[in-house]
Amino acid sequence: xxxxxxxxxxxxxxxxxxxxxxxxxxxxxxxxxxxxxxxxxxxxxxxxxxxxxxxxxxxxxxxxxxxxxxxxxxxxxxxxxxxxxxxxxxxxxxxxxxxxxxxxxxxxxxxxxxxxxxxxxxxxxxxxxxxxxxxxxxxxxxxxxxxxxxxxxxxxxxxxxxxxxxxxxxxxxxxxxxxxxxxxxxxxxxxxxxxxxxxxxxxxxxxxxxxxxxxxxxxxxxxxxxxxxxxxxxxxxxxxxxxxxxxxxxxxxxxxxxxxxxxxxxxxxxxxxxxxxxxxxxxxxxxxxxxxxxxxxxxxxxxxxxxxxxxxxxxxxxxxxxxxxxxxxxxxxxxxxxxxxxxxxxxxxxxxxxxxxxxxxxxxxxxxxxxxxxxxxxxxxxxxxxxxxxxxxxxxxxxxxxxxxxxxxxxxxxxxxxxxxxxxxxxxxxxxxxxxxxxxxxxxxxxxxxxxxxxxxxxxxxxxxxxxxxxxxxxxxxxxxxxxxxxxxxx
Numbered sequence: 001x002x003x004x005x006x007x008x009x010x011x012x013x014x015x016x017x018x019x020x021x022x023x024x025x026x027x028x029x030x031x032x033x034x035x036x037x038x039x040x041x042x043x044x045x046x047x048x049x050x051x052x053x054x055x056x057x058x059x060x061x062x063x064x065x066x067x068x069x070x071x072x073x074x075x076x077x078x079x080x081x082x083x084x085x086x087x088x089x090x091x092x093x094x095x096x097x098x099x100x101x102x103x104x105x106x107x108x109x110x111x112x113x114x115x116x117x118x119x120x121x122x123x124x125x126x127x128x129x130x131x132x133x134x135x136x137x138x139x140x141x142x143x144x145x146x147x148x149x150x151x152x153x154x155x156x157x158x159x160x161x162x163x164x165x166x167x168x169x170x171x172x173x174x175x176x177x178x179x180x181x182x183x184x185x186x187x188x189x190x191x192x193x194x195x196x197x198x199x200x201x202x203x204x205x206x207x208x209x210x211x212x213x214x215x216x217x218x219x220x221x222x223x224x225x226x227x228x229x230x231x232x233x234x235x236x237x238x239x240x241x242x243x244x245x246x247x248x249x250x251x252x253x254x255x256x257x258x259x260x261x262x263x264x265x266x267x268x269x270x271x272x273x274x275x276x277x278x279x280x281x282x283x284x285x286x287x288x289x290x291x292x293x294x295x296x297x298x299x300x301x302x303x304x305x306x307x308x309x310x311x312x313x314x315x316x317x318x319x320x321x322x323x324x325x326x327x328x329x330x331x332x333x334x335x336x337x338x339x340x341x342x343x344x345x346x347x348x349x350x351x352x353x354x355x356x357x358x359x360x361x362x363x364x365x366x367x368x369x370x371x372x373x374x375x376x377x378x379x380x381x382x383x384x385x386x387x388x389x390x391x392x393x394x395x396x397x398x399x400x401x402x403x404x405x406x407x408x409x410x411x412x413x414x415x416x417x418x419x420x421x422x423x424x425x426x427x428x429x430x431x432x433x434x435x436x437x438x439x440x441x442x443x444x445x446x447x448x449x450x451x452x453x454x455x456x457x458x459x460x461x462x463x464x465x466x467x468x469x470x471x472x473x474x475x476x477x478x479x480x481x482x483x484x485x486x487x488x489x490x491x
Contacts (some may be wrong), residue, residue: 008446011128013324014147014160015330016135016173019045019295021313022166023118026127027065029322034328036127037158039117039149040167041134045116049192049276052110052229053079053205053221054310056102056122061314066121073117081204082394084380086373087211088258091380093204097395106205106398108229110194113124135172138163138292139358146290161333162324163292166317169279171298174356178288182279185237185469186300188216191246191275192231198267200228208257209376214218214362218253220263230254230264233307236277238364247273262331280304280360281353283476287345288338295320301349303354308399312349319344319415351480352396355403358473365466367455370448375419382418387412445466 013029015022018040026038054062083093098104123129133151139168141382145163149156165173175181178234206220216234223229232250250273254260280302287299296313303312327333363372383390392411395401405411457461 008097009035009144009160010158011035011160012328013037013164014039014145014158015164015166016040017296017298018119018122018129018131018146018166019048019115019166019168019296019313020118020310021317022164023067023115023122023127024061024314024317025164025166025295025321027118027122027125028318029123029324030126032321033327034325034483037130037160038122038127039130039133039135043131044119044129045112048111049190049274050111050114050229050310051190051219051221051231051233051307052108052114052193052223053106054109054114055106056096056099056104056195056400057306058314059103059105059107059327060101061311061318062118064318065118066124067117068116072113073107073109076107076109076113077202077222079105079108079202079203079205079470080219082398083204083206084376085206085208085230085259086377087209088260088378090259091268091377092384092390094383094390094394096478097391097400097420099193099395099400100442102400108205108223110223112230115129128407135167137177138173140290140292161291162231162327164320164324165292165294165298166186166296166313167298169277169302170296171279171294173281173292174285174294174298174300176263177286177292177294182285182300183282184284185284186280186304187236188233188278188280188302189236189246189275189303190231190233190278190307191250191273192229193250193273194223194227195230195264195267195272198226198228198264200226200263208253208260210253210257211369211373213249213253214372215360215366218250218257218260220260221404227270230260233278235304235360235364238366239466240366240459246275248454254305265337278302278309279306281349283346283350283354288335290335291333293324293338293341295309299345301345301353303353303356303399304360306397306399310350311399317347319348350412351484352399352403352479354473354477355396355406356478358470358477361469361473362467365463367452378419379424381422386414404480407481407484 005329012034013036015026015038018038026036029036081095084091133149136150138145138147144159144161147158165171167173196320200222202222202225208218215238218232221229279300281300285300287294294315301312301316302309327337383393392401392405396406
């Protein structure tokens, strides 16, 4: 590998992308005493398509970078409850699980505000912000990395000791590191709109499920007493194939879901319905290479089950900065030194992401939507009666409770028991209603079974890919499960 012909570095680290991951990483590095340049292809403030929900972990991370004194942040809408609806009917409403050392609430903060506030904290700390400036390519040398960028129509370059890619799901840095764009299987597509003058419960985040939006869900996250972020997200790669226009689907859901329609009432759409792809976690994708480290969405650190990305952006920003600070202190710029960051990601979020990927792989099969939605109803029914179960289930969905709790004997046992109870009750109710209802129940079950057999015959290739994906995800998840079992036995 060649050496940079001069060692007059422009900074210690160049960070591409000034979203939460990039700006927070820059803040941590500057506070540790290092020189950082932060670039973004857009000027700030700028919008970003997102659900805007910042959970307790995200709030805790924000407080470490100066948000405790941000009065405007503390005026944003507080969320203390979450409700789940299925086909327009309420399933469950619970408080956000309160975990020790974490706030007991989340907040809905439009990204136009949140991202700009983080950037302002970074600049205040001493980060050099350059916008609009886009990374086009980079070249790694033995003694540094040269990043080639475009700024105002001019080609410029930066010579630094490290490059940190935080340039989002469409990351140029990640594409160069991995040699390709993210696989379609790892993509979630989301659309978002803001509504005003609606009838919402300001402290309650709401998730909606229906066969129209599955595998995915739509949401109503209040930004205040009479306004909300409303959107829908769906796994891109699912079958059977069908063209789904998400902006039109959102409009249809707003018009057809009785609960959502009542809440919106005579409210007005503010601005446009905007769409954006999100790259979710792929354990096989590279997040480090020689003198390069990826954080946040660029590293695929989006939970495929709930679409959460902000807390992982902020966490990975801190972990990446800690790794780079250690490299500087040890004067070790090797790939081996960066592997500590890779291991940190696997240790802290790998289990959670692998479980989420496994669930998503199951529900890619839209032929089985009735089954998946019935399982959702069963789990929420159990959660409504069992506070401990609700804390685990809700905590996992919110990224507050380790995913390993979902594969504990207690959680699985309660889930199975509830499934048996619900099935028996449904069968007994049909029997009580007489022969006509029994016949209808049998016809419905037979129709579903025959439909699945027909789908299997007609969609053999898709089913094979689905089964292969389940096996791959199962292998990844089983490694974490076995490691956890060994640890429990040792303790």
